[in-house]
Amino acid sequence: MIIILLSITIITIFKKYNNNQSNFSNKTILSSVNKDDFEIKNFQIDKKQLHLHLENKDNNSQIIRTYDIKSGKLSSEIIIK
Numbered sequence: 001m002i003i004i005l006l007s008i009t010i011i012t013i014f015k016k017y018n019n020n021q022s023n024f025s026n027k028t029i030l031s032s033v034n035k036d037d038f039e040i041k042n043f044q045i046d047k048k049q050l051h052l053h054l055e056n057k058d059n060n061s062q063i064i065r066t067y068d069i070k071s072g073k074l075s076s077e078i079i080i081k
Contacts, residue, residue: 028072038063049075 028050041062042053050067062080067073 028067028069030067030072030074045069 030050030052037057038054039057040052041055044051048069050069052065052067054063054065055061056063064078064080065074066076068075
C-alpha cells in the first residue's frame with residue numbers, strides 16, 4: 001500500500017513539472033531598430049509590451065522605446081539625453 005501511494009505521488013510530481021514547461025518559439029520583428037545605429041543597453045518585458053533602453057552610437061543619446069509584442073510596432077519613444 002505504501003509503495004503504491006509513493007509511486008502515485010512521484011507520478012503526480014512529474015506530471016506537474018512537465019506541464020509547467022513552456023515553449024517560447026514566438027518571434028517578434030521590431031519595426032524600427034537599426035543595429036548599426038543603436039546599442040541595446042537594457043530591456044524589460046511587460047505583459048504586452050517590450051521596453052528597450054537604446055544608446056545611439058554616433059552621439060551617445062539615450063532612448064527608451066516601447067514596442068507592442070504581438071505586432072512589433074513602435075508604440076512610444078522617450079529621449080533621455
